[in-house]
Amino acid sequence: MAETAEEIKARKERERDELYALDISGVEWHSAPGTEEHEERVEIAYLPEGAVAMRSSLDPDTVLRYTEAEWRAFVLGARDGEFDLEPVAHSGEPQAEAGQ
Template sequence: MAETAEEIEARKTRERDELYALDISGAEWESAPGTEGHEERVEIAHLPGGAVAMRSSLDPGTVLRYTEAEWRAFVLGARDGEFDLESPPGGEGPAPR
């Protein structure tokens, strides 16, 4: 039996609340290979159940948390080019897709 829209919303709210209730004070943060500790970078920490926390090295107090399904969708989308940047007018910035 398929979930109703209300059931889906309630499940997502419960998952989010549980994820943000986790104590991550002892989390081990990782960043891309080759980055130095003083460089601006994105850091991630693996959480229970396949969830992931993500933060900026410049603002380690602000942490976003993603369920396993959300993180998988993001990674697959990034691999597929969904988040590639377009060049702004004037030709500066990343190359267009």
């Protein structure tokens, strides 16, 4: 039997609470190859059950945590160009690309 919307919401809240309750003080943080320690970079750490933590090297105390399903959806979306940003002018309007 399929979960109701309320059951899905309750399950997701429970998963989030469990994920943020994990002690991650000893995790190993990874960043893209070729980045230097002093450079700004995104760092990730692998958590139990396929979950992932993500932070900025400039703000290591602020950590976002994702379930395996959330991380998978993010990675697939990024690979598919879902998060590609349009160049934005100072006015907040998208800039026309050169030659258009």
